[in-house]
Amino acid sequence: KAGVTQTPRYLIKTRGQQVTLSCSPISGHRSVSWYQQTPGQGLQFLFEYFSETQRNKGNFPGRFSGRQFSNSRSEMNVSTLELGDSALYLCASSLKVTANTGELFFGEGSRLTVL
């Protein structure tokens, strides 16, 4: 069974640019969450999507957005990149879609460097 796949794995952008990251969840998983991981702030929740709808949102500015497609694949977009956006962006999928959080299956992440 294939795991969570994130692309691209590494990318370098300059300030002011925008970036789109992609996540393919495990087959059958309909919930996709995104987390930002930095040495200083640790793992921070960005948002969660289920059935193409954003179900939860973290405390990030509006420059961070996402969407989910009918096949459960998800993308996140960061516009007007800032140096502080440099981080590992992790996607996690879950089979559990009702009530509270179930086991999360994380991808290996997309490492974004903003110059």
Add this chain to the structure above:
Amino acid sequence: QQPVQSPQAVILREGEDAVINCSSSKALYSVHWYRQKHGEAPVFLMILLKGGEQKGHEKISASFNEKKQQSSLYLTASQLSYSGTYFCGTESLEAAGNKLTFGGGTRVLVKP
């Protein structure tokens, strides 16, 4: 609010024991534990639910004190494979869906 983990780091010899603590200022529904090895994705270890239910894969035990909103992860007879950064993730009572607030992590190094 982010849960607080302690210690921040611990070094063990193979076979030794260690305890990692996770404390929250909010009333919790559940506490989740993940381990991340360098350069790899976080991997699920255990869920501890309000009411006492536990779900996990590995032979690593944990506890959840609902009154104190604290959880502890017990690394018993540690193995080299236990090395990595351990994160606790908390879920508040009013949460719905898959959303965790993670602590800052505890780095564990197990030496031969």
